[in-house]
Amino acid sequence: MNDDNKVTHFGYQQVPWQEKQQKVAGVFRSVAGKYDVMNDLISMGSHRLLKRMTIELAGVRPGHKVLDLAGGTGDLAIKFSRLVGENGQVVLADINDAMLAVGRDRLFDAGCSHNTQVTQVNGECLPFEDNSFHCVTIAFGLRNITDKDAALRSMLRVLKPGGRLLVLEFSTPVNKHLAKAYDAYSFAVWPKLGKLIVNDADSYQYLAESIRMHPDQDTLKGMMDNAGFARSEYFNMLGGIVALHRGFKF
Amino acid sequence: MSLKDQSRSPGLISTTALATVERAINTALRSDPATAERLAVHAGRLVAIEVTLPPLAVFALIVEDGVELYHRSDAQADVSVSGNPVDLAAVLLDWRTRPGLIGGPVAINGNRELLQDLQELARELQIDWGALLEPITGSELAQQLDSGARRLFGWARQAASRLGEQLGDYMANESGLTPSRRDVYEFGQDVDELRMDVDRLEARIRQLRNRMTPTEEGPRH
Numbered sequence: 001m002n003d004d005n006k007v008t009h010f011g012y013q014q015v016p017w018q019e020k021q022q023k024v025a026g027v028f029r030s031v032a033g034k035y036d037v038m039n040d041l042i043s044m045g046s047h048r049l050l051k052r053m054t055i056e057l058a059g060v061r062p063g064h065k066v067l068d069l070a071g072g073t074g075d076l077a078i079k080f081s082r083l084v085g086e087n088g089q090v091v092l093a094d095i096n097d098a099m100l101a102v103g104r105d106r107l108f109d110a111g112c113s114h115n116t117q118v119t120q121v122n123g124e125c126l127p128f129e130d131n132s133f134h135c136v137t138i139a140f141g142l143r144n145i146t147d148k149d150a151a152l153r154s155m156l157r158v159l160k161p162g163g164r165l166l167v168l169e170f171s172t173p174v175n176k177h178l179a180k181a182y183d184a185y186s187f188a189v190w191p192k193l194g195k196l197i198v199n200d201a202d203s204y205q206y207l208a209e210s211i212r213m214h215p216d217q218d219t220l221k222g223m224m225d226n227a228g229f230a231r232s233e234y235f236n237m238l239g240g241i242v243a244l245h246r247g248f249k250f
Numbered sequence: 251m252s253l254k255d256q257s258r259s260p261g262l263i264s265t266t267a268l269a270t271v272e273r274a275i276n277t278a279l280r281s282d283p284a285t286a287e288r289l290a291v292h293a294g295r296l297v298a299i300e301v302t303l304p305p306l307a308v309f310a311l312i313v314e315d316g317v318e319l320y321h322r323s324d325a326q327a328d329v330s331v332s333g334n335p336v337d338l339a340a341v342l343l344d345w346r347t348r349p350g351l352i353g354g355p356v357a358i359n360g361n362r363e364l365l366q367d368l369q370e371l372a373r374e375l376q377i378d379w380g381a382l383l384e385p386i387t388g389s390e391l392a393q394q395l396d397s398g399a400r401r402l403f404g405w406a407r408q409a410a411s412r413l414g415e416q417l418g419d420y421m422a423n424e425s426g427l428t429p430s431r432r433d434v435y436e437f438g439q440d441v442d443e444l445r446m447d448v449d450r451l452e453a454r455i456r457q458l459r460n461r462m463t464p465t466e467e468g469p470r471h
Contacts, residue, residue, distance in 0.1 A: 049265050052320075056265075059324040062294075082313045083325070085294050111314055237262065 008146055011209030020146045021122075025096055027203040028072075028144075032098035034198045036073055041197065042190050042204070048075075050242055051139060054168045055079050057235075057246060063087040064134040067158065069123050070094055070141020074103035074110075080137075081112035091128075093121045094141075124150040128158045135159075139168040143214045152227035159249040165229060171236070171243035172216040178239045186211070217243045268308065268319045276316035282376045289371055290314050295364060298327035299342075302334050329360035342369060 229247025
């Protein structure tokens with residue numbers, strides 16, 4: 001099958017491979033302004049705790065260089081900026097200009113402009129030199145990338161030897177009762193909240209669907225192994241609703 | 251931190267607890283801008299607090315607008331403090347307890363001046379309960395609550411100090427479970443004296459051995 005005929009999923013829809021990126025961009029342009037409020041509402045604030053755990057497992061030290069990919073509104077980048085200090089550097093990168101604009105403003109407001117850069121990039125082909133970063137993070141972003149294998153290889157390439165990748169992403173609940181309750185909550189409530197807060201139910205319908213189409217914990221770990229990451233592992237959070245994957249480059 | 255520690259799954263409950271403490275500290279700092287400004291001078295410094303029982307580590311990163319607390323950090327702390335919870339509270343919050351009341355001493359490594367500054371800031375932190383409560387209760391009730399809260403916290407701090415002292419007295423004088431300050435001092439003096447005697451004896455033996463060595467081996471022809 002040539003590239004013109006390749007298809008991928010956009011939520012539960014099958015769409016041409018090249019179209020997914022534009023469709024995802026449309027979702028995030030629509031919600032960028034209220035992205036943080038919506039995250040707080042649909043996760044009931046738990047996304048902040050999950051990001052805090054991610055930072056703790058990142059092992060970032062003063063002087064480190066960190067890439068926060070699909071960093072959106074800069075939650076992780078602000079924390080990393082403080083951890084790497086004067087001699088370190090944080091790159092907040094996202095494919096979506098609207099999200100980056102919000103993230104850039106937040107970094108400025110938080111007094112983090114001295115050691116941060118804001119860059120619009122495609123995660124599948126990162127425009128950074130090989131072996132550039134001590135740590136790469138992608139929080140709730142991998143799900144939206146069309147070619148996840150290419151993105152993982154690209155992240156591995158830009159990591160320094162000894163560096164680590166952290167992928168925080170929705171995953172598969174380990175308990176079937178929890179899974180049922182979570183399905184009911186996400187499909188019934190999220191689109192309604194989206195309609196109410198950002199006047200966009202479709203984007204949050206896509207969010208709920210895209211989570212179900214995302215690889216489960218073991219599959220993603222296998223993808224990281226295939227991309228060349230060493231000592232790949234994952235930590236289930238909130239009963240597997242979210243998983244944090246970690247892999248090293250040696 | 252060891253690799254084993256790094257591989258441990260982060261706990262949601264402990265993370266929530268730490269986030270709550272962090273929020274409480276930063277809220278208190280926002281209500282006392284003078285202390286917050288003095289703390290900001292130390293922005294970028296990392297303080298490690300290790301509780302021995304139950305085993306627990308907390309890393310406090312000082313930032314421009316407060317503190318950030320973490321359970322783990324790969325960075326070298328500017329100052330680290332370890333001990334049991336009561337002794338740590340005594341050191342960090344200036345509770346007056348008797349030495350050796352509950353457990354061992356508090357170990358401090360690194361920048362002691364930084365720790366002293368932080369202790370002073372913690373003592374002087376004046377929480378403006380009125381400002382915090384005003385949006386909820388209105389200004390008049392907030393002022394009353396503020397004054398009540400100050401009295402309550404002042405009383406609590408004094409009570410904790412008194413309890414520490416009285417418990418120390420009981421343990422040392424009545425029950426004999428822990429030594430008194432004087433006993434500890436005298437024991438320390440005895441240990442010092444013994445150490446010096448041993449040093450002197452060791453030096454004497456060395457001197458005698460040096461004198462004997464040429465005779466035993468003798469000149470070779």
